[in-house]
Amino acid sequence: MQIFREKDPLVQAIQKVKSEGKSIGLVPTMGALHEGHLSLVKNALKESDQVVVSIFVNPTQFNNPDDLEKYPRDLEKDLELLSSLGDIWVFTPAAGELYGEKILSERFDFEGLEAVMEGKFRNGHFDGVGTVVKRLFEIVTPNKAFFGEKDFQQLQIVRKLTEKTGLPVEIVGCPILREESGLARSSRNERLSDQNRKKAAFIYETLKEAKELFGTESANYITEWVEKKFQEHPFLELEYFEIADSKTLKKITHKEKGNQYRAFIAAYADDIRLIDNIALDN
Template sequence: MCAIKLFIIVKIVTEVKELKNLINAFRLNNPKDNIGFIPTMGALHQGHVSLIDAASDLCNFVITSIFVNPTQFNDKKDLERYPRTIEADMEVLANTACDVLFLPTVAEMYPIKDAVYSIDLNGLDQVMEGKFRQGHFDGVCNIVESFFRIIAPDKAFFGIKDFQQVAIIKHMTKVRALKVDVVTCPILRDASGLAMSSRNALLSPQEKESARILNWVLKLGKLLVQEGKPLSEIKENMLALFAQGSLDLEYLEIVDNDTLQAVNSVQPNISACIVAYCGNVRLIDNIQLN
């Protein structure tokens, strides 16, 4: 456990050069200490705070980034709609153990316009999110790899709500031989069970009420697995419950945690992943089934 930190005004850095100088100075003066990193796209909520808390518990110096990454959006309108709340985000960070906020521009992170990024993700990007959001994970890996190379953190913290993204980032880190320990943290939910997400800010109170069904569907799946039901019956019942709500289903998959491939029977190490639209807002959630 690292020493308790006093919450102070977070240092804001906007340029890569300045951030590298800051990190180099920290490494020089604190050779035995480690750095934790939390990449975000802003619109911070308690889920992000939990990642910062986890980083503070395990690391001596905590860096958070806020960068709405254009290359991971395959829908321009989705990029435009994404909430940007930097002043509110600063208030959130002021009450955490974050030491530095990295707040770069698009030009800072992508100095070479239209540069081609390529990585073999071993098929992990061809299912679920990758199937519906072509090129999304190339954009994710591009920016996360850039952050990892700039910051060289000892540990990076991600929420398991983005189940497929976490698996892909772990794979990318291994393929690129980056010495970063990718730490996964549990999903935080509000009182109704809705998984905390930056996109929730786009929901009306009535839509938030409707969105609760995602968690109900996932919990039903877990209960039926515990009762020993066959997979076909489990998925059928989950879909039937979902149909009682008002959301539009994009996909519901039960997959192997390592390969992300859909499974045909209940087996160890599987999760249920669901994505649906609540109005114009795309919501994602998952649950470990066994």
């Protein structure tokens, strides 16, 4: 494993690999790695000659300063986990290395993908995501980049980013990895007590029941049903539940033949914000 803290040595190493006709895979992360991240890295190792994992807690995608401050960081543990997987290059830059003197987001038009769900509740979040991903793509110049479907809206945003910028990167979406309880694996789970982790599994249980209902009930009925379920839950506070078109992410009122749909959810466990989603068509 090689660790790069500055972009220039990484760029030179990548150019050498590419001159030999080899491919580069990129797995962007904010650290606090878990099995979900490692599954992305394993997919990248299967499909790339050289894998680069970036570890960078990106300040511009946090609309809440407290959330940024509390975000878990454990670089030593992250490196230990990655070292067990194979010959991986790790890019762990300081903010100035990526942004220069001014740590500011670019502004993007993602054709409405950024205005719903997470974008509605986290002002400027996807401009921050787009900024850092675009910069990483420019530095690493990967053939493929791997993102988890847990952040499905982010996945669609990144796909739109490559389409609009013309960056020649294939975006690979990877399935959600879950804990035994069904709770989607997330770095934020580390802040949950064991007891609250079990309670948070209610999120996925509700998504599965919503999927069953989707076969016979309307989107509005299911939304009201989910909201009522959370009102009765003593621990979790629902922020939003939406059924949306998988491609456009637009909220639906009725189903149309040939389209694919997903259910999206965000909820708070105390002050810890958790998100999840489920495909409704398979």
